[in-house]
Amino acid sequence: MCPDAATGTLAPMPWDRTRLTADGFTGWIRISDLPRADVPSGAGVYVVVRENTLPPRFRATNPGGRASEKDPTVPVAELREAWVDGAEVLFVGRATRGVGKRQGLAKRLAELRRFGLGQTGNHWGGRYVWQLADSDDLLVAWKETGEADPEEVAAQLLARFEVDHGQLPFANLVRGSATATQLPQIRAARVEDIEEVVELWTRAGENRGRPADRPDLVRLLIERDPEALLLAVDDGVVVGSVIAGWDGWRASLYRLAVAPEHRRRGTARLLVGRAEARLKAFGASRIHAMVLEENQDGHGLWQALGYTPQPDWRRWVKATR
């Protein structure tokens, strides 16, 4: 077993103006100024940003437009649930190119504003933002996507956000279509997954120097902490796993494994992002993982995710059965 643990300090990339400006976003105008703003007419992606760091206050009713007579109002409890602490980006949208009524950034953003004023139902996506008490102060920034497919660019932004925060931006209720096809779903393991998980670990896990996995022990874990074992599921098949363990004192990641045929597609990044979000919610300020000294795949992964080896510790172990 690898003697040294890797430690990581928790500093998610901030989704703020500095980061997005560096990523090519421009504009940064108040959403209430949108009809008068000089927005380009080409295809692109846009973000709705709240720079106010005070906790959000929500209106009981949504003043936004109606789509086919549907009321955009959502119960405040649902909005609180969707809120992403520490993220200024509330919504990522995309405007496709072409000659359609809804296409191009200028048209799409004009629709966004009109929806907020209750005038149309043509920007149903992102409707949560209008239930914020300070919705008029929100900012909008955009990036033209040139030859790239805005759908794809938005999907990648959403995927990166999801990795950093463990959930989609507040007002994005569904992943971009490209994301949906590229990234597996992350969910907690259920008892009926146990056999598939053990089979995955047998063929994909870091297995040297440790006891073999047993289904009864995985069941004990699920019974003791039903949210600890996270799975990446692609089209109903378990393709990845990680255990995010919190014992009230330490936060540990175990059994990170991705099926060989699914590697280098961001699955481990997504799993670890979701695991970190869980551990941070418990109050963890540091997370560690055990990595075998010879595991070059593991070293590359942990390094990419901001973890560094701790050379002055060695694991001391006593078998109890």
Ligand SMILES: CC(C)(COP(=O)(O)OP(=O)(O)OC[C@H]1O[C@@H](n2cnc3c(N)ncnc32)[C@H](O)[C@@H]1OP(=O)(O)O)[C@@H](O)C(=O)NCCC(=O)NCCS
């Ligand atoms: C290590 C492992 C979990 C990575 O899973 P993955 O889904 O392929 O990883 P991701 O695609 O999320 O990789 C994210 C980043 O980590 C780094 N990375 C991942 N695998 C790497 C490798 N084999 N070599 C070097 N860097 C690697 C890269 O920077 C990668 O980003 P990039 O693809 O844009 O360059 C997978 O190879 C695996 O299951 N290995 C066997 C089990 C194992 O060793 N688990 C870790 C135990 S500590």
